[in-house]
Amino acid sequence: MILLSNSLQKFTFVSIPCTNILGVRLVSGPRCSGRVEVGQWGTVCGAYWDMRDAAVVCRELSCGDAVAAVHDAHFGPGAGPVLKGYANCKGSESTLNECFIRRNNAYCKSHAKDAGSLQKFTFVSIPCTNILGVRLVSGPHCSGRVEVLLGKTWTTVCDADFDQQDAEVVCRELGCGPLVEVLGAAAFGRGEGQVWTEELQCRGNESEIYSCETTSPLQHNCSHDNDVGLICSDSVRLVDGGSRCAGRVEVLHRGQWGTVCDAGWDMRDAAVVCRELDCGEAVDAVHNAHFGPGSGPIWMDNVTCSGSESTLKNCRSAGWGKHNCNQTNNVGIICSVRLVSGPRCSGRVEVLHGKTWTTVCDADFDQQDADVVCRELNCGPPVEVLGAAAFGRGEGQVWTEEIHCRGNESQIYSCETTSSLKHNCSHNNDVGLICSDQQGGGLLTVVILKMLE
Structure with a gap:
């Protein structure tokens, strides 16, 4: 049994063995969140209020699990009587009424005496949710x-x-x-x-x-x-590399983009970023501001990924904003695939030759080449290879080499190439393809290592 008092003076507490006398509600917050009020709708002192107590209230109100047990009138002070004592729930009770209440708590009484006002109490609040x-x-x-x-x-x-x-x-x-x-x-x-x-x-x-x-x-x-x-948008991006899948690594933290320093930066770290950006496999992990120095905060240093993480933020590091470096130590990466200007798994094929993206001539791109590109993009088998700029005419150069994939390679850069195409190709001959995972229009681009220059 819980007793409430409108008086701030000492008085005698009594208990009676009845149940379901007192109710509980959450006030001044969204549904299933708010200031805890009990009985004739008085507030509860915040002394020792914890997640076990919060769990019971959420359960009693059919509001799912407790998310937090907060204090200091988070949802505003109440105006009614105050529970003179504090709840001591085990967490398994079905109602707050079943919890043992420790009475005459000194913490609550001392706050009550501050100014003789309920506004000085530390009230408890709770957000619970389904x-x-x-x-x-x-x-x-x-x-x-x-x-x-x-x-x-x-x-x-x-x-x-x-x-x-x-x-x-x-x-x-x-x-x-x-x-x-x-x-x-x-x-x-x-x-x-x-x-x-x-x-x-x-x-x-x-x-x-x-x-x-x-x-x-x-x-x-x-x-x-x-x-x-x-x-x-992703919480990591690649900047100043000429494509979405190559460049200086920048991470978003507290609403601000910042850089990563190169202490310990390796291919395992690069692999995580490439995967996070849906950019295929890592081709290179570069150091010393290879793509130019960044600006703003340096968010990460001493990054250590196992290579299996789904996001760079899950990797170990020195801690947000902790570093022993400057912007000349910024890291960068080159991934093997980029997807731009359209849905995944369909589009015009482009390769990165040095620092320049080039289109591919339809006369020298066949089924085996398409098999590898679709595989590298995790897009399932190819559906169709399309010539005559089916996905629009590209810009810049048309690649002057021919890809010779066997069809079983995992990445396009593993395929052999020959130079000096015999065909006089223009952007009217840009090749595109549709992989089985999705059909639509867009730009499908693939990186070729510097060894192909």
């Missing part, structure tokens, strides 16, 4: 179908009730860069299981979607044909 996680599925890194974890079940989200502000929060929570685009109509494929029956109402500045308000039920009759997807 949303336990969010992920992007069936797309490259930082892109895909939006799914939220409700309890133990991943559910898709209806495109009619997911907007720019919601997407900004998802990108931020996943450690990706700013939002690029919200896509409806199951752009990343139809999900399975349930479609979420609530609507997110984020302001756009939240750090995680569990902090967003929700409304229920949805007015829309949604199916998996309406699964929403989004594209976030």
